Amino acid sequence: MLNGVWLGMIVLSVIYGAFTGQLGDVNKAISGGASQAFELVLGLVGGMVFMLGIMKVAFDGGLRDLIARALAPLLRRLFPEIPADHPAMAAMVMNMACNLMGLGNAATPFGIKAMSELARINAHPGAASNAMVLFLAINTSSINLFPPTGTVFVRAAAGSEDPFAIWIPTLIATFCSTIGAVGVYFLLHKLPMFQHRPVEGASAEAGAFDTPEVEIPSEHEVVAMGAAKRAFVYGVLLATAVGLFVDASRQLREKGSTDVFFDVVNAWSFPLLVGGLLLFGYARGVQVYDSAVEGAKEGLTVSMRIVPYLVIILTAVTMFRASGALDFLIGLIDPITSLAGVPAEVMPMALLRPFSGSGAFGIMSETLTAHGPDTFIGYLTSTLQGSTETTFYVLAVYFGAARISQGRHTLPACLAGDFAGFCGAVMACHLFFG
Numbered sequence: 552m553l554n555g556v557w558l559g560m561i562v563l564s565v566i567y568g569a570f571t572g573q574l575g576d577v578n579k580a581i582s583g584g585a586s587q588a589f590e591l592v593l594g595l596v597g598g599m600v601f602m603l604g605i606m607k608v609a610f611d612g613g614l615r616d617l618i619a620r621a622l623a624p625l626l627r628r629l630f631p632e633i634p635a636d637h638p639a640m641a642a643m644v645m646n647m648a649c650n651l652m653g654l655g656n657a658a659t660p661f662g663i664k665a666m667s668e669l670a671r672i673n674a675h676p677g678a679a680s681n682a683m684v685l686f687l688a689i690n691t692s693s694i695n696l697f698p699p700t701g702t703v704f705v706r707a708a709a710g711s712e713d714p715f716a717i718w719i720p721t722l723i724a725t726f727c728s729t730i731g732a733v734g735v736y737f738l739l740h741k742l743p744m745f746q747h748r749p750v751e752g753a754s755a756e757a758g759a760f761d762t763p764e765v766e767i768p769s770e771h772e773v774v775a776m777g778a779a780k781r782a783f784v785y786g787v788l789l790a791t792a793v794g795l796f797v798d799a800s801r802q803l804r805e806k807g808s809t810d811v812f813f814d815v816v817n818a819w820s821f822p823l824l825v826g827g828l829l830l831f832g833y834a835r836g837v838q839v840y841d842s843a844v845e846g847a848k849e850g851l852t853v854s855m856r857i858v859p860y861l862v863i864i865l866t867a868v869t870m871f872r873a874s875g876a877l878d879f880l881i882g883l884i885d886p887i888t889s890l891a892g893v894p895a896e897v898m899p900m901a902l903l904r905p906f907s908g909s910g911a912f913g914i915m916s917e918t919l920t921a922h923g924p925d926t927f928i929g930y931l932t933s934t935l936q937g938s939t940e941t942t943f944y945v946l947a948v949y950f951g952a953a954r955i956s957q958g959r960h961t962l963p964a965c966l967a968g969d970f971a972g973f974c975g976a977v978m979a980c981h982l983f984f985g
Contacts, residue, residue, distance in 0.1 A: 702717065718820055
C-alpha cells in the first residue's frame with residue numbers, strides 16, 4: 552500500500568500544483584523536504600542513542616524478567632487451552648514483556664516463535680486458533696509503559712519545549728487500544744461466522760514445520776546489595792520523594808490542585824523514569840555505564856536505519872503540502888472530523904498508521920514541522936503515532952510464520968484496537984492539552 556500512497560502523493564503534487572500555479576513551490580519542496588528530513592534525523596539520533604542506552608541498563612538488570620513473571624498468571628487465565636509449561640506460553644510471555652518495555656525489535660522473534668508453536672497444537676491447520684487471534688489482538692494493540700522514544704525525540708528536534716508531554720496520553724491511548732482489541736475478540740469469538748473450522752485442502756502437516764530458534768533467557772541473577780549500596784539507593788529514593796513533595800507544595804501556593812497535578816506529571820515523569828531505570832540496574836548489580844554504552848550503540852544503528860525512509864516519505868509529504876493538495880483534502884474532511892474534536896490535519900497520519908510505521912512516522916514529522924510540536928495538532932499527531940501498531944504488517948508477518956490463511960476475527964479485533972486507541976488518544980489529548 553505504501554508504494555501506491557507514496558507514488559500518488561508525488562504525482563498528485565505535480566498535477567495539482569500545475570493546475571493551481573504552485574508548481575514552483577513544489578519544486579522548492581523537493582530539496583527543502585529532503586534537507587528538512589535529514590536535519591530531523593540529526594536531532595533524533597542523540598535522543599535515541601541515550602534512551603536505548605538507559606533501556607539496556609534496565610534490560611540487563613532483569614526488568615524484562617520481572618514483567619514476564621508478573622504477566623504469566625494473567626496469560627494463563629487468558630489462554631487456558633495452552634499448558635503453562637508449553638514453549639508457546641514462554642514465548643508469548645517474553646514477547647509481551649518486551650512490548651511493554653517498548654522493545655519492538657526484541658519482541659518480534661519471540662512473537663514469531665509463539666505463533667509457530669501455537670501452529671503445532673492448532674486443531675485446524677490453516678485457520679487461526681482462538682489463542683492465535685487473542686495473541687495477535689494483544690500484540691498489535693500492546694500497552695507501552697515507557698515513552699515512545701522515536702516520537703519524543705522527533706518532537707525535540709522540531710523545537711518542542713516539552714517533548715515528553717505526550718508520554719502519559721500515549722500510555723492512556725495504548726490502554727484503550729488493548730481493551731478495545733481484547734473486548735472485541737471476546738465479543739466475536741463465539742459467533743457462528745467466526746467458528747474455528749477446518750480449512751479445505753489444509754493438512755496436519757501445515758502446522759508441522761521447523762520452529763525458529765529463539766532462546767528463552769533464564770532469569771537474571773541478582774547481585775545482593777551491600778550496606779553501602781543499599782544506603783545509597785534508599786537515600787536517593789528518599790531525596791527524590793522529598794524533592795517531589797517540596798515542588799508540589801510550592802506550586803500549590805500558586806495554582807489549583809488540578810493544574811499542579813498535570814504540571815508535576817509532565818515535569819517529573821521522564822526524569823523519574825530515567826533515574827528509576829538507572830537505579831534499578833545499579834541495585835541489581837549492572838555496570839550501568841558499560842551497559843548504557845552497549846545500548847547506545849544499538850540506538851545509533853536504529854537511528855541511521857530510518858534515514859532513507861524518513862527522507863523519502865517526508866519529501867513526498869512536503870511536496871504534497873506545497874502543491875495545495877493536502878490543504879484541499881483537509882478542507883473536505885474537516886467539517887466531519889471537527890465535530891468529534893479531531894483536527895483534520897492529523898487524519899492522514901492516523902489512516903496510514905495501521906499500514907506503515909515508517910510512512911506514518913514521516914507524515915507525523917512533517918505535520919509537527921508544519922503546525923508546531925506544541926500545538927494541539929502536534930500533541931494529537933504525536934500521541935496517535937504511539938497509540939497502536941502497524942496492524943497489517945504484524946498480521947502478515949505472524950500469519951506467515953504460522954502458515955495461516957484464515958484469520959477468522961483477527962482483523963476486526965485488531966482494527967477495533969486501532970479505533971479504540973484513536974479515541975483514547977483524542978480523549979487524553981483533550982484532557983491534558985485542552
